[in-house]
Amino acid sequence: MFSIIAVVGKNRELGKKGGLIWRLPGDMKFFREKTLGHKVVMGRKTYESIPGGKGLEGRENIVLSRKSGDAEAIIRELACSNEEVFVAGGGSVYQKMLPYSARLYLTEVDATDAEADTFFPEFDKDKYTRVELGKGEDNGIKYTFSQYDKK
Template sequence: MLSLIAALARNHTIGIDNSLPWHLPEDLKYFRKTTSGHAIIMGRKTYESIGRPLPNRHNIVVSRNPDWRAEGVTVVHSIAAALAAAGTEEEVFLIGGATLYREALPMADRLYLTEIDADFSGDAFFPDVPYAQFKELQRDSHQGDDFAYSFVVYERNQPA
């Protein structure tokens, strides 16, 4: 199962200058808890913004540069190769960035979205979700210091 996990503002912003435009510790805890023990797929820029492999996860980095390497991660050159590298993992999480989200959304089985009830300036955006193709499984809403946010899980509708 391919799952996308992302935090996004109302205007679909997910990042600016290779970092998050907000400070939301609860989202980082949610991300850690949700992805721990699973394979995670990320683009090279996302990996470089994190700066290290994330612990307790099989880190798979997609890079178009055939010479790019990093210690402690599996480097591949496509989402298909990343999924193959994840092997028999029951659930694989794609954690960014914007280009990979765009490529993977049509094949995603599940979305774990932290929906932030605010607009932020940014230069990286989550693609428009075809919500008619998904059903909401779970919503956990919170009021933060600066804005409200919800942890929402969507699952792709099965063909009839």
């Protein structure tokens, strides 16, 4: 199964100028704990934005690019597995993977950013069951960890 994992602003902001918007250590810890040891699917641009140039350590990084391999075949193969495969962005990959993802882990930030240039796709919250997993605050910015499971 695919689980999307993302941090989003009040207007579904995801990123700006190729990077993340907010620096939230508590969210990074959550992301690491959830994804460690698992397969993580991401777009080529997100992969290249990860410092160090080697992707996420301790996880199998599966990078989608039109220049290498057939994304549809990769998705088909992973969709059949029983393990939880994480979808870690960015905007284009969330858009692509939303219909295939039974679960969304969204860190919902109580802030906006008018300079954002990448957004999470709109989705119908009525079609999901929401569970609140916790709350956090970093650098004066409050956020809520939510889990959405498709009904």
